[in-house]
Amino acid sequence: MVSDGLWSIGELAAGAGVTVKTVRYYSDRGLLPEAARSSGGHRRYGPGALDRLLLIRSLRALDLPVPEVERVLDRDGVPAEVLADRLRDVGSRLAALRWQEAALRSLQECPDGERADRARLLGAVPAPPGTDALVRFWRRILPVGLSGRTVSLVLDSVVPQPPAEPSPARVLDFARLHALASGPFPGAACRSAQPLPEGAYRPDVLYEGLAEAYALAGAEERAGAEEQTGRTGRTGGALDCFVSAYAAAQGVRDTPDFRRGLVPVVDRGDSVLIRRYWKLAAGLFGPGEPVLGLLHHRLSAALRHEVDGHAV
Template sequence: MSPDSTWSIGELAERAGVTVKTVRFYSDRGLLPEEARSGGGHRRYGPEALDRLHLIRSLRTLDLPVPEVERVLDQDDTLEDVVAGQLRRIGSRLTALRWQEAALRLVQDCAPEERAARLRLIGAVPVPPSTAPLARFWRRWLPPRLPARLASVIVEHSVPQLPEVPTPAQVLAFTRLHAFVTAPCPGTGNGQPAAHGPGGGRPDVLYDGLVEAYALASSQLRAERAPRAGEALDCFVSAYARSRGTRDTPAFRRGLSGQLAADPRIDHYWSLTAEVTASPDPTPGATHDWLRAALDDQLAGTAD
């Protein structure tokens, strides 16, 4: 290409519809190929630089950071990978904005005397919100000898999925849930049931059985059936009996009923979880209560 068919930095900027400063910025970063140098040492550009400048502008219009643009142009990363990363970042920002909008409405719509308390709850939760504190709560609450695989299953079922577009009520429920799991445990101990103690038997056998029992009870709850004896209850009691190396007998069921009645409760957690998810699927807490009620109902019938 002859010097007459190349463009100065000003001519390239005019053809691309950008400022000279913009062309110089990308040229200094090595993103625009020079075709030649003038006799005075000034940069001269050809069509390849114009095409490259158009591509850069398109990528920057998508709000890709300059280092990401450089990696695409240098082919260190594929365009698909960079776009996927940008979509993840935008998704995170959208989640934060939706949370903030619902939180603002929560403050706007409440009575003046409630605003200070709600602001404290909102301010304690990171944006976008994270369920990591809830997962930590469950990992502390579960027996330490529980296999990692089983613990992960229980945590997955116990930690709610946050809604993509939360309502003010869901924001309030989650901030209260966050406050609940991050507050010091009241009284002595960790609020754990007797099954977590030294005499609780094998927690891996217990929780493996409880996962199955809860799944069976969930179908009963979704069908809006009253607590009753049956496969779900038998699986529930069997999990406790097998974990202690004993048989499921009427005497064992009576003892288990008394133990479960005396165990610490975290009903507040499950109530708030149901509000956060607004899902028709029952929480593990609801299924546990259904099974306890089924056990007590069976024992009452036996006594009669």
Template sequence: MLPDGLWSIGELAARADVTVKTVRFYSDRGLLPEAGRSSGGHRRYGVEALDRLRFIRSLRALDLPVPEVERVLDRDAADEALERAVAGQLREVGSQLLALRWKEAALRSLRDCAPDERAERLRLFGALPSPPSTDALAGFWRRLLPARLPGRLVTLVLDSVVPLLPEEPVPDQVLAFARLHALVTDPRLGLPGLRPAAPLPNGTYRPAVLYEGLAEAYTLSSDGVRAGRAPQDGGALDCFVSAYARACGESDTPVFRRRLVDLLARDQSLVLPRYWKLAAGLFAPGEPALGALHHHLSVALGAEVHGRLP
């Protein structure tokens, strides 16, 4: 320490266990208070600078970028800036941990599979984003949904058809998601023949009415499945048919039901059944997926129309 009780830049660096270059960097950005200058123009620092430098090191140890550190050191907004910075770092760490858990499950899948399966799995896992994301799945469904469907209904549909990624995935789940991701991002996948047609040729088709009604029908069907009821016993089947009828401005009649059975039989794609098969293990256990509920109701309607109900 100099006779005036201050430190040179080298002494401050030594006390803080950092390089002189580091001290100069933070000083040049105005983050370290200078107690004065020597007659030769050299910087002098006091205890306050040492405390500030140690605090900066603590913030940087949390991987806060320098601009965030500057905001935290702004006395007028220090508490709020630190809270935001910590929250942001927690999100970042959570994302990194999720990516590592998915990587671990993928490696276990590669380790445990047959040798002739490894090349395919490696290709599938290599195509996944890191950290894993369901953006591609949501984009797939957005392309399928009718144009100009209200945003609230788009959100409702996406919440029902795009599974939440497990935070602690097992190898089978990572493999299923990798195959699901490959399915929806396949450049050969064309929407013609995949996008459902207007429900029935007659009347004015109102897709918002259809999707609102189907949401109610699927909820009833899901409750019925968990309770062990048949679709026609809990009102789910009637609600399902009514959604289509109201969307077309028609009435629910035996004739309409026969036409609807024919439509549902034609409106088939190999892609969607595969989607639901792969996604099944990613939804919450015990919760029937929307695709399974739709199939459940369609089969029940066909059985009723063709007189096969008990």
């Protein structure tokens, strides 16, 4: 520090361990105000300039952008919302890096002849990945007339979140699911989404009833009480709840004739495209999360077995 108690730009830079160019940049941005100029026009900085410069350097080392550093200096402290924003940004970048690492390992493990195709598949998924393509897929499948609340509940149940700790296998499954959801959409898929024959029915009643049936089926499965489809034809009380959902949506009674007519309806909702979706998605749901597609398939098979067993 010079005799007048002020720092020259070179002394300040040396004290903070940065370049003169850096000090000049922060001065020009207004982050480091000058206290005076020498008789020769050189910049001079006050006694507190070194502490301020060290704070600026520390904030930049934490990767805070210069505008955010300005906000911190103006408030004479680090606002909690600034830290929260940076933590979210860092978390997003870490998620992207974890995803990219798993994707690269998947490519490394891939046979040479398949590597180019797999690279195109994995490269089509943004890092970190999102679920927009999967949500659009289901919005095209779900029947018209569902309330926003029911649509949200369905989407929460059928769209798996990208794995937080991705493995090469899970990254590959998610990329294949993303490709399926983003690809051509056969008209048959839309038709299969209409879960009841044409006519007036209450779709919200149907989907609320199906949610209850799937919950029962999942509970029976976890408790080991679910009977094997193809041997007894029943899946506990879940099957009755499953059928009742369709009957209530149409405002009719659950009868043997209704059950016979329901078999092709539920089969139509179990199309090749939907089965492919659930096959790829099954491993992406967390432990204990119900895979609704598998539960639907088992209940449909149980209904078919029951109807076949009662056929004359």
